[in-house]
Amino acid sequence: MTFDLAGYSIERRRWVEEALEHFIPPASSEPHSLHQSVRYSLFCGGKRLRPLLTIAGAEIVGGNPQHVLPLACAVECIHTFSLIHDDLPAIDNDDLRRGHLTNHKVYGEAIAILSGDALLALSFELIGKCSLNVPADRVIRVLQMIAHATGTNGMVGGQVVDIESEGKDDLDLETVKWIHGRKTGALLTASLIGGAILAGANGEQEQALTVYGENIGLAFQITDDLLDIYGDAAKLGKPVGSDLKNDKATYPKVLGLETSQRLANEAHDTGVAALSLFGDKAEPLKSLAKYIIGREQ
Amino acid sequence: MTFDLAGYSIERRRWVEEALEHFIPPASSEPHSLHQSVRYSLFCGGKRLRPLLTIAGAEIVGGNPQHVLPLACAVECIHTFSLIHDDLPAIDNDDLRRGHLTNHKVYGEAIAILSGDALLALSFELIGKCSLNVPADRVIRVLQMIAHATGTNGMVGGQVVDIESEGKDDLDLETVKWIHGRKTGALLTASLIGGAILAGANGEQEQALTVYGENIGLAFQITDDLLDIYGDAAKLGKPVGSDLKNDKATYPKVLGLETSQRLANEAHDTGVAALSLFGDKAEPLKSLAKYIIGREQ
Numbered sequence: 001m002t003f004d005l006a007g008y009s010i011e012r013r014r015w016v017e018e019a020l021e022h023f024i025p026p027a028s029s030e031p032h033s034l035h036q037s038v039r040y041s042l043f044c045g046g047k048r049l050r051p052l053l054t055i056a057g058a059e060i061v062g063g064n065p066q067h068v069l070p071l072a073c074a075v076e077c078i079h080t081f082s083l084i085h086d087d088l089p090a091i092d093n094d095d096l097r098r099g100h101l102t103n104h105k106v107y108g109e110a111i112a113i114l115s116g117d118a119l120l121a122l123s124f125e126l127i128g129k130c131s132l133n134v135p136a137d138r139v140i141r142v143l144q145m146i147a148h149a150t151g152t153n154g155m156v157g158g159q160v161v162d163i164e165s166e167g168k169d170d171l172d173l174e175t176v177k178w179i180h181g182r183k184t185g186a187l188l189t190a191s192l193i194g195g196a197i198l199a200g201a202n203g204e205q206e207q208a209l210t211v212y213g214e215n216i217g218l219a220f221q222i223t224d225d226l227l228d229i230y231g232d233a234a235k236l237g238k239p240v241g242s243d244l245k246n247d248k249a250t251y252p253k254v255l256g257l258e259t260s261q262r263l264a265n266e267a268h269d270t271g272v273a274a275l276s277l278f279g280d281k282a283e284p285l286k287s288l289a290k291y292i293i294g295r296e297q
Numbered sequence: 298m299t300f301d302l303a304g305y306s307i308e309r310r311r312w313v314e315e316a317l318e319h320f321i322p323p324a325s326s327e328p329h330s331l332h333q334s335v336r337y338s339l340f341c342g343g344k345r346l347r348p349l350l351t352i353a354g355a356e357i358v359g360g361n362p363q364h365v366l367p368l369a370c371a372v373e374c375i376h377t378f379s380l381i382h383d384d385l386p387a388i389d390n391d392d393l394r395r396g397h398l399t400n401h402k403v404y405g406e407a408i409a410i411l412s413g414d415a416l417l418a419l420s421f422e423l424i425g426k427c428s429l430n431v432p433a434d435r436v437i438r439v440l441q442m443i444a445h446a447t448g449t450n451g452m453v454g455g456q457v458v459d460i461e462s463e464g465k466d467d468l469d470l471e472t473v474k475w476i477h478g479r480k481t482g483a484l485l486t487a488s489l490i491g492g493a494i495l496a497g498a499n500g501e502q503e504q505a506l507t508v509y510g511e512n513i514g515l516a517f518q519i520t521d522d523l524l525d526i527y528g529d530a531a532k533l534g535k536p537v538g539s540d541l542k543n544d545k546a547t548y549p550k551v552l553g554l555e556t557s558q559r560l561a562n563e564a565h566d567t568g569v570a571a572l573s574l575f576g577d578k579a580e581p582l583k584s585l586a587k588y589i590i591g592r593e594q
Binding site for chain 2: 033034035038081085088090091109110111113114116117118120121122124125127128131136137140141143144147151153154156157159161
């Protein structure tokens with residue numbers, strides 16, 4: 001019997017939506033503009049991939065998924081903060097995201113910058129809330145891991161080198177891996193491992209999930225790069241070809257199309273193989289891996 | 298005998314500088330531009346008032362000041378993040394800060410935005426490091442308090458309403474208090490209480506320090522507003538009169554000069570009176586309060 005990823009995801013996305021609705025200040029509370037802007041970007045049709053990984057990380061080690069929902073919301077807030085700031089005129093200057101106007105096109109640059117800031121601060125407040133159901137020392141470990149994956153050693157550092165690599169002709173595979181391992185891979189992996197640590201994963205489980213997370217992060221990014229070439233703008237909700245236009249550091253740029261696709265498949269296989277110690281409990285993460293390299297958007 | 302605030306501060310500032318030097322990535326590490334930019338703004342002659350409050354908060358309840366240094370560095374990073382983002386063209390559009398060019402004038406807007414983001418993420422990683430010497434449940438409480446004081450209920454929310462209040466003629470005292478209580482007061486108070494909580498403050502001590510912190514935050518902001526009118530641009534390191542020019546929400550605007558000064562003095566007295574239960578141990582905070590309303594910069 002094939003695992004029903006759609007059914008699994010729909011239920012868990014509903015938990016995440018309800019938890020976000022609960023944790024994010026209502027648009028009616030002061031300052032209205034800030035809360036409207038935060039909600040605009042947060043409830044804008046995201047796939048909730050990172051929260052799904054957090055929940056799956058807890059479940060695969062036998063934990064209670066409800067206990068990791070504040071972390072699941074936190075990683076989605078961090079992801080959304082990074083999208084809002086990356087889209088700013090001074091950075092990627094994008095007008096569309098998921099088929100909608102980007103935050104600063106609707107609320108202006110000042111509110112967009114401050115909304116990202118507010119989401120990042122809120123993320124760490126949410127991580128603290130995990131201590132209601134989880135021993136405080138585990139929460140502290142996850143806090144440090146998520147903060148590390150967000151800052152100069154993670155997403156923000158990766159974004160800086162990504163910007164600085166635009167238009168460079170002498171990029172090698174190592175640099176592209178460095179950039180995307182930090183810009184995308186670090187938070188994906190931390191979302192998954194964070195859920196597992198909160199749920200009491202042992203060292204062997206954590207190690208296996210790290211191998212899975214890093215490889216799936218790689219497969220995810222290569223697929224993103226390929227979709228920017230092959231994808232359907234309507235389904236993606238943003239124009240295709242923008243990496244080429246901006247001469248970004250992508251896998252196809254340094255490896256070509258065919259080798260990139262092969263590397264994505266290999267990363268998928270390596271990631272899935274690392275899950276063998278979990279037996280049947282690995283089905284959700286195996287299906288997610290398949291979805292990640294096969295997705296159309 | 299008068300308390301020697303200068304001697305007290307010099308020693309503690311040295312601890313903070315050494316700890317920051319230790320915790321902040323070197324400018325030689327990748328990405329260089331990001332780390333150079335972070336260090337430019339962080340080591341740019343700040344008074345380290347928030348870290349001093351954290352250390353004083355630990356000491357007044359008999360704690361080891363060395364154990365709260367990661368928090369002391371974290372609150373300085375949060376303060377610096379807010380300065381970098383507030384100075385951006387889309388927000389306050391300032392060219393000078395502490396007598397130097399603002400971050401984006403040196404490193405460009407993209408790096409300035411990302412440097413602020415990196416500093417905010419790093420702050421929370423640093424708070425996690427307090428768990429080396431302090432029980433994890435105390436660290437979690439402080440994490441949530443600092444995150445709350447930073448986000449939509451604190452600094453960021455206050456900044457949004459401050460921007461939206463520019464040029465308004467019908468401002469009242471309550472709105473000005475709302476803005477500055479969040480924009481400035483929340484982090485000042487959280488810096489102090491955070492140090493005290495990490496050091497094991499009891500409920501009564503925490504309550505007294507909260508009264509001190511909120512009143513001193515108020516006195517600090519009124520003094521800032523008055524310095525923008527009376528101050529010496531050379532000593533302040535920035536032009537005076539910018540609040541008036543931008544028609545900002547200030548205490549002098551809604552209360553006039555004389556009543557503003559009286560309110561600052563009253564807040565000082567209320568704050569200092571709350572420290573009575575600490576006896577002689579209150580001397581550093583009493584001196585800091587006096588410095589705050591008397592300072593020239």
